[in-house]
Amino acid sequence: MKKLFLIALVFISRIVVAQENNGIKFQHNLTWTQIKQKAKNENKYIFMDAFTTWCLPCKIMSNEIFPQPNVANFFNTNFINVAVQFDVTKKDDDHVKSWYNDVDELRKSYKVDSYPTYLFFNPQGELVHSVYGASKTSEEFITKSKDALDPQKQYLSLKQQYSLGNKQPNFLLILLKSAIQNRDKDLIPKLSSEYFATQKDLLIEDNLKILATTTLKSSDIGFPVFRNNAMKADLILGIGKSAGIIRTILFDEIALKYLRSSSIKTNYGGGMFGYSGTLNQKVEWDLLKAELDSQYPELSEEIFLYAKVFYFEMAESWPEYSLAVSEFRSKHKDRISIDDLNHYAGMILRNTDDEQSIKAAINWAKENMENSVVDKKLMCLYTYSNLLYKSGDKNEAIKLVGEAIELTSGKDIYFVKLLDKMKKGEKTW
Secondary structure, X not given: OOEEEEOOOOOOOOOOOOOHHHOOOEXXXXXXXXXXXXXXXHOOEEEEEEEOOOXXXXXXXXXXXXXXXXXXXXXXXXXXXXXXXXXOOOOOOHHHHHOHHHHHHHHHHHOOOOOOEEEEEOOOOOEEEEEEOOOXXXXXXXXXXXXXXXXXXXXXXXXXXXXXXXXXXXXXHHHHHHHHHOOOOOOHHHHHHHHHOOOOOOOOHHHHHHHHHHOOOOOOOHHHHHHHOHHHHHHHHOOOHHHHHHHHHHHHHHHHHHHEEOOOEEEEEOOEEEEOOEEOOOOOXXXXXXXHHHHOOOOHHHHHHHHHHHHHHHHOOHHHHHHHHHHHHHHHHXXXXXXXXXXXXXXXXXXXXXXXXXXXXXXXHHHHHHHOOHHHHHHHHHHHHHHHHHHOOHHHHHHHHHHHHHHOOOOOHHHHHHHHHHHHOOOOO
């Protein structure tokens, strides 16, 4: 059975009920054939929201981003909009069921394997662009979606230029970035090889950001870059980013087989991934350590301690998880990113009432918040305030949420609702 792990914290329950007539106007009770014919008749592009009923980011986008006036104006002006359910439930009505065959074909044709996925088709019904994952703001979502209307930025157009022989480094960089955004798993390795063959300096910002996304194996070109240049790379990517990339790869290639039997990793995108196979009840830790010592002696202890953290998370053994994180952090504090430490604290918040574990997580979250950069401040404040609230320190938690409301000038409705729940004594995580 597969289990999903969130690498970066998604704000849980951040949902604002919205009236549909104030947001994107989606077509109802039309077939896929009718949608395409309508787009052709009106000479308009199609925007497809591919969602599932279990996808929390899908709900956040639907309830929080789609209703905003600037989003509604952009999509209603430029697109025929259709929202399509990509999972099957017992509650599906006749309209959802009528799309089953089309959904199967769409999923196969366009390799839709993570949600939310946003597909953009031209008036002729050709897929020209894709956007994956939730956006933090309406502006971000509009900016990503505008590329679908621009022939110079549409992914289909860029690939056509490439097939016609455009291999200039600047163009390859543009195409590679677009391939990453469109999650073209088949083309990304080829583009990466061609682009980086033209580069003398792999440590410039554009190159590092691409390598951070495309380095998935120890055989990839980015592996020695992050292994041997962590300090330089982290000046651009953030503290602990390089170490996190290396840890994840070595965990997958070496440690995983000791923790799960017949395990295969599947990346779903958006910071989500899952492992098949059965969790081993007895782990041969000595053998794992010996293999790490043999292959990566300078990283052995770090990967070993990280493997323990991950094992106890998969086992949902939270007191042991807390101790494992504390040991890992005590010895490799400077190699743990803000996102990762926030994840560790968030797992304790959402999964256990163990007092010692909560106390430990409060310490992690407090330090993380104090050291966080501006764009991660709210994420860290969320976790820290909720841990304080869960521990019984209601007044301090309310104070921190008030600070968050001030930071956002009251525009982040989630924190407003969070404050109301805390004042009422309701559960907030």
